[in-house]
Amino acid sequence: MEIALDIRLAMYDGMVRARYFEKRAYDLFMQGLVKGTTHLGLGQEAVAAGFAVAMQPDDMSYCTYRGHNHTLLRGAPMNALMGELMGRSNGICEAKGGSMHLTDVSKGAMGSYAIVGAHLPVAAGAAWAAQLRGTDQVSVCFFGDGTTNIGAFHESLNMAAVWDLPVVFVCENNLYMEYTAISDVIAVEHPAADRASAYGLEGIVVDGNDADAVYEVAVAAYQRARAGEGPSLIEALTYRHKGHSRADPGKYRPDEEVEEWLKRDPIDIYRERLLSLGVEPAKLDEIEAKAAAEVDAATEASKNAPPPDPAVLLTDVWADGGSSWRN
Amino acid sequence: MAELSYRDAVARGLAQEMERDERVVLIGEDVAKAGGVFKTTVGLYEQFGPTRVRDTPISEEAITGMIMGAAMNGLIPVGELMFSDFLATCWDIVANQIAKTRYMTGGQVELPLVIRTANGGGSRFGGQHAQSLENWAMAVPGLKVVAPATPADVIGLMAAAIRDPDPVIVFEHKALFATKGEVPDGEIVDTLGTARVLREGDDVTIVALAAMVHTALDAAKILGGLGISAEVIDLRSLVPLDTQTILNSVAKTTRLATVEENPRLVGWGAEISSLVAEEAFWDLDGPIVRVTTPHIPLPAAGELEDLAIPSVERVVDAISAMSG
Structure with a gap:
């Protein structure tokens, strides 16, 4: 597949913006300006970029608590995402969601779900509605390797396959479920792909650090979904540069393994590729400078935003906007 | 109809x-x-x-x-x-x-x-x-x-x-x-969060839900024969909760009993009791009574299950005792 240059630049732009955003999120967490927890996708940006850039605007994406990348790359405004991480009034979820629940429905980013596996049936349900209403939408569901051992994975894959739903399940296999190697807790090599045959699906493994390769499988899976041929299950091999969450140093991972994967940084790989394709270095420098400025601006805007209005505490439980349970 | x-x-x-x-x-x-x-x-x-x-x-x-x-x-x-x-x-x-x-x-x-x-x-x-x-x-x-x-x-x-x-x-x-x-014939559309007074009475308010509504109504008939006039409220909806219907009734009858099929601890009747105690305490002329399934898993045998789930007799006995 020949990938157009504007697509490639969009993927590079997306990866760089996600990288800078999450590096800043980490710094802010260490400074105590982001509270609670964060689960960073540093190192996994090519998966987010490849799938996001191949989507249509009205496609729906569902992700996990490791969902900053995915939400940002659907087009959610960085200011509002940073504000949400920092618990400020400019937060995209009114500061009621936090890092693990970033959502921008207006951009098709249908939510970040923090209980492992819970969003797989939800993504399938959105695809079912698309199928019934004939909307041509695809529902894309990102999850980690650890998710493949929870019941909702099986229930959702089976149902999606039986009903031929236009949903694409994307397993980001970063080799560790949390602190434990996924290979310690499964009986097969590939946590997702090796289970695909149980649902009558093809087991697809892709290099998740190669944005072009990811983009190509995404396009094929979306075409299949829109053609009414049913779901896909794709396992993208990747690696997180940081620990599981918060300040976890990830010491359970062998140094050589970490070094090996750091050499395969998806952004470095892609920068080299774009240069080899004749893209001017200045063009890439410009993308990087713009992303850095955007992150700085989002940080400043969020630092300067007031804390949430106490009134929002009691809003949005019900569709009437309130939280009353009685008359 | x-x-x-x-x-x-x-x-x-x-x-x-x-x-x-x-x-x-x-x-x-x-x-x-x-x-x-x-x-x-x-x-x-x-x-x-x-x-x-x-x-x-x-x-x-x-x-x-x-x-x-x-x-x-x-x-x-x-x-x-x-x-x-x-x-x-x-x-x-x-x-x-x-x-x-x-x-x-x-x-x-x-x-x-x-x-x-x-x-x-x-x-x-x-x-x-x-x-x-x-x-x-x-x-x-x-x-x-x-x-x-x-x-x-x-x-x-x-x-x-x-x-x-x-x-x-x-x-x-x-x-x-x-x-x-x-x-009724034709379209029926109700309103969430509305309880209904199914039987009017003056001496005690019985709040019930689902199958227990029928138990409460049967008990109210027997209580009537014993000289106790029971008002029966079918709660219908737990959320939203129609607190006004309950509070208005208790203001009239001055006594409250709940009949719940759920096990005792943190059954919905506890919330109703708390609400009445907080907001209608001075209307009450006696302790609130909760008739519930005991705090047990339900048994299979009919003789045991019937002992577990509130019966008409248990409701009559509990309310007779509170009014006596």
């Missing part, structure tokens, strides 16, 4: 809403071709076809998760959980995902969905197919909860649940499926 069974009322309520709005769809285990294990969805598959009435695998997380996703993308889905006990297998989806998502997203996500489920004892099914779990759902912010006691209420509250923009769990009572009642 015609007589209709509670079980047929379920199908009629669903059909009424499916005819009105093509976005309304129904999924669940055995709901389509078989017409439901309790025969509550008979005829819907034939009337509305295989895309709108669909059988699922035994996958409660998928059923509840999929109706959530479908509600996010333009449908008004109804999902059946065959027994309310099965809520435990998908409680993450119900309590963590469906209930919280509007709040956690700052109001971005609307979930107009309904979960229907067969609740309650009296069928000798034993500990895992007979519980009254409406109080579980009541405890979760973000879920609306109704439990009809009559065929007409089944239709009206089902319609109200389907038309409501928030997630609603409709607890259908297994012991009532075969019961019959008069049902």
Whole structure:
């Protein structure tokens, strides 16, 4: 597949913006300006970029608590995402969601779900509605390797396959479920792909650090979904540069393994590729400078935003906007 | 006006809403071709076809998760959980995902969905197919909860649940499926969060729900013979809760009893009792009485199950004692 240059630049732009955003999120967490927890996708940006850039605007994406990348790359405004991480009034979820629940429905980013596996049936349900209403939408569901051992994975894959739903399940296999190697807790090599045959699906493994390769499988899976041929299950091999969450140093991972994967940084790989394709270095420098400025601006805007209005505490439980349970 | 069974009322309520709005769809285990294990969805598959009435695998997380996703993308889905006990297998989806998502997203996500489920004892099914779990759902912010006691209420509250923009769990009572009642002709649409005074009285207010409403009414008749005039309130809806009807009644009768099928601890009657104690304490002329199932799993044998679930006699005895 020949990938157009504007697509490639969009993927590079997306990866760089996600990288800078999450590096800043980490710094802010260490400074105590982001509270609670964060689960960073540093190192996994090519998966987010490849799938996001191949989507249509009205496609729906569902992700996990490791969902900053995915939400940002659907087009959610960085200011509002940073504000949400920092618990400020400019937060995209009114500061009621936090890092693990970033959502921008207006951009098709249908939510970040923090209980492992819970969003797989939800993504399938959105695809079912698309199928019934004939909307041509695809529902894309990102999850980690650890998710493949929870019941909702099986229930959702089976149902999606039986009903031929236009949903694409994307397993980001970063080799560790949390602190434990996924290979310690499964009986097969590939946590997702090796289970695909149980649902009558093809087991697809892709290099998740190669944005072009990811983009190509995404396009094929979306075409299949829109053609009414049913779901896909794709396992993208990747690696997180940081620990599981918060300040976890990830010491359970062998140094050589970490070094090996750091050499395969998806952004470095892609920068080299774009240069080899004749893209001017200045063009890439410009993308990087713009992303850095955007992150700085989002940080400043969020630092300067007031804390949430106490009134929002009691809003949005019900569709009437309130939280009353009685008359 | 015609007589209709509670079980047929379920199908009629669903059909009424499916005819009105093509976005309304129904999924669940055995709901389509078989017409439901309790025969509550008979005829819907034939009337509305295989895309709108669909059988699922035994996958409660998928059923509840999929109706959530479908509600996010333009449908008004109804999902059946065959027994309310099965809520435990998908409680993450119900309590963590469906209930919280509007709040956690700052109001971005609307979930107009309904979960229907067969609740309650009296069928000798034993500990895992007979519980009254409406109080579980009541405890979760973000879920609306109704439990009809009559065929007409089944239709009206089902319609109200389907038309409501928030997630609603409709607890259908297994012991009532075969019961019959008069049902008006034509469309029936009720209002969530409205209790109903089914029998007026002056001496004591009895608040009941679902099958216990009939127990309370039978007890009230006997109490009347004993010179105690009991007012019976069918709560109908736990969330929203019609507190005014309860408070107004207690202001008149000065006494309160709740009749609950759920086990004792943190049953819905505890919330009603707390509310009356906080807001109508000076109206009361005596202690509040709760008649509940003991704090035990339900036994299978009929003799034991009948001892566990509040009976007419237990209600009469408890209220006679409080009024004596």
